[in-house]
Amino acid sequence: MKDRKYYFLFSIVIILSLLDVKAQNPIIQNQFTADPTARVFNGKVYLYPSHDIKTPEGKSLRKDWFCMPDYHVFSSDNLTDWTDHGVIVSQNKVKWVDSISYSMWAPDCIERNGKYYFYFPANNNQVNPNGRKGFGIGVAIADKPEGPYIPQDDPIKGVAGIDPNIFIGKDGQAYLIWAMGRISIAKLKDNMLELASEPQEIKDLPTKGLKEGPFMFERKGIYYMTYPHVENTIERLEYAMSDNPMGPYKFTGVIMDESPTGCWTNHQSIINFKGQWYLFYHQNDLSPKFDKNRSVCIDSLFFNADGTIQKVKPTLRGVGLTKATDKIQIDRYSRISDNGTNVVYNDTLNYFDGWNTVLSGKNAWIQYNSIDFGIGNQKWVEIKYMSPKGTNITVSQNIKNAGKIKISASAKWKTARIKVSANTSGVQNLVLTNTGNNVLEIDWIRFE
Numbered sequence: 001m002k003d004r005k006y007y008f009l010f011s012i013v014i015i016l017s018l019l020d021v022k023a024q025n026p027i028i029q030n031q032f033t034a035d036p037t038a039r040v041f042n043g044k045v046y047l048y049p050s051h052d053i054k055t056p057e058g059k060s061l062r063k064d065w066f067c068m069p070d071y072h073v074f075s076s077d078n079l080t081d082w083t084d085h086g087v088i089v090s091q092n093k094v095k096w097v098d099s100i101s102y103s104m105w106a107p108d109c110i111e112r113n114g115k116y117y118f119y120f121p122a123n124n125n126q127v128n129p130n131g132r133k134g135f136g137i138g139v140a141i142a143d144k145p146e147g148p149y150i151p152q153d154d155p156i157k158g159v160a161g162i163d164p165n166i167f168i169g170k171d172g173q174a175y176l177i178w179a180m181g182r183i184s185i186a187k188l189k190d191n192m193l194e195l196a197s198e199p200q201e202i203k204d205l206p207t208k209g210l211k212e213g214p215f216m217f218e219r220k221g222i223y224y225m226t227y228p229h230v231e232n233t234i235e236r237l238e239y240a241m242s243d244n245p246m247g248p249y250k251f252t253g254v255i256m257d258e259s260p261t262g263c264w265t266n267h268q269s270i271i272n273f274k275g276q277w278y279l280f281y282h283q284n285d286l287s288p289k290f291d292k293n294r295s296v297c298i299d300s301l302f303f304n305a306d307g308t309i310q311k312v313k314p315t316l317r318g319v320g321l322t323k324a325t326d327k328i329q330i331d332r333y334s335r336i337s338d339n340g341t342n343v344v345y346n347d348t349l350n351y352f353d354g355w356n357t358v359l360s361g362k363n364a365w366i367q368y369n370s371i372d373f374g375i376g377n378q379k380w381v382e383i384k385y386m387s388p389k390g391t392n393i394t395v396s397q398n399i400k401n402a403g404k405i406k407i408s409a410s411a412k413w414k415t416a417r418i419k420v421s422a423n424t425s426g427v428q429n430l431v432l433t434n435t436g437n438n439v440l441e442i443d444w445i446r447f448e
């Protein structure tokens with residue numbers, strides 16, 4: 001009886017419910033990625049972020065500033081598993097770029113007539129056609145979304161700025177939109193390499209505070225101009241709506257509030273993939289002390305009936321399904337209890353090593369949504385844990401059908417493989433509840 005109560009108190013409960021397809025945030029955890037432009041090409045999502053690095057020693061570069069040498073492209077067909085296709089454009093391979101400026105800021109990529117046009121800003125190594133040496137915007141062209149990309153020898157004439165965004169209307173007209181404190185737009189010629197109209201500033205957006213990172217998309221005849229804006233002290237994501245890409249626009253609202261961790265920049269793109277809308281953005285979770293080393297995240301985005309956008313709250317769980325047989329990093333949680341549950345870095349000298357979950361108190365719990373158990377039949381749970389006093393816990397895949405596991409004491413990280421009697425199938429939410437008194441730290445858990 002005592003044992004049963006004990007098992008009950010140390011229950012790990014998987015709550016059964018079918019959920020929206022929801023990847024863990026940040027989605028790339030072995031390098032920094034920022035300024036995400038996501039595009040759907042040939043049924044797959046391609047991600048064109050910029051690439052933050054730690055400032056190399058021995059170079060006369062500002063230590064407190066962005067350091068961005070090149071671009072990678074990533075792709076995924078499920079928003080969970082991402083393939084890194086490697087470097088597609090780098091500062092020392094583009095004729096017009098200052099090859100030691102580390103200034104390859106936010107890019108974009110678009111497909112036209114079977115060619116892929118990759119647009120990127122960088123510091124010019126010479127006075128540009130506007131008589132300035134600052135940022136220009138260049139183009140590199142490929143036959144496939146992942147490259148190889150061949151850069152043009154010169155930046156686009158008549159454009160000085162950063163954060164290029166390309167929008168192609170239903171009538172085939174292409175537009176280049178870019179930023180330099182404010183946001184400007186111009187039509188592009190069919191060759192996608194030259195302006196077809198004079199640049200004009202989009203004046204209907206808030207006038208006070210820096211605006212950058214434009215990303216335009218169209219839904220149901222409405223043109224959405226989205227952009228990061230410093231309304232207060234750091235950037236938040238806002239949008240304006242219009243019935244014409246060139247405006248006039250009506251400022252409409254905020255898509256995402258300022259970063260809770262104080263990341264000064266944010267930068268967005270919005271796509272529809274397999275019927276669901278997604279917001280791609282960045283934060284500094286893999287670099288809590290330096291916000292110029294950022295990481296891309298994804299969360300689902302929803303519209304109201306009148307076409308306005310519901311505010312997106314950043315989550316750690318992100319989107320996409322996690323296979324039950326993969327290591328489930330529960331620290332990227334969907335929900336946690338108000339008390340007793342903490343997420344801590346594994347190694348504060350190497351943030352790329354990730355996080356673990358501490359269930360320190362009685363009834364502390366953590367929920368991780370959208371685990372795909374497939375046809376089910378998993379008989380084992382593997383768990384990487386540390387628990388100096390050891391404990392018994394109960395694994396259940398629903399409350400009635402509990403499986404039990406005994407956790408032996410280990411003051412060091414240990415991986416145990418334990419038989420479970422419970423079984424389930426399909427997409428489920430996992431809730432781990434520690435109702436006892438001993439501390440249990442969990443790095444990951446998986447089923448087999």
Ligand code: FUB
Pocket residue numbers: 034035050066105106162163212213265266267
């Ligand atoms: O990544 C460098 C700059 O920070 C980008 O170009 C801006 O959009 C901001 O995210």
